[in-house]
Amino acid sequence: MRGARSRTVCDAISRTELRRKLRAHPGLIPVSIDLGRSRLYWQDFGQYHFYESFFHKSLDAFRALTRGPVSGFVTDMEVLREDWFRADALPPSGFIFHAGRSRSTLLSRSLARSRENLVLSEPPPLSQIL
DSSP states (O other): OOOTTTOEEEEEOOHHHHHHHHHHOTTEEEEEEETTTTEEEEEEOTTOOOOSSSHHHHHHHHHHHHOSOEEEEEEEGGGGGOHHHHHHSOOOSOOOOOOTTSSHHHHHHHHHTSTTOOOOOSOHHHHHHO
8 A cells, every 4th residue: 555645655564463563553553454455454543543523534634744654564354363363452332323414423523532532433444344
């Protein structure tokens, strides 16, 4: 995933290396899935908090604040089946499913105001998996 718009440089890493990186970088999350090649693209957001109303807006804001190339990683999707991955994962405390014009954006933005909540509004990887 190399591109002028995203400015994200991704290197392929092994499952073992991903496990080390996840422990060292708790802000590392999947930002994209390539179903055709069975790949996950990860990006480290560090301490960045998602206040924006949509995931793509959060990506754009983070990349604008970074002002340079953003490091990312590529793994195969099979990492999601690893026992250690599921055991180390932070379980979600909730999902918001909605119909159009239901004020779900207002709800997600309200929840995101608190740094105690990690709100990922309409993240493509989750949408692709569901």
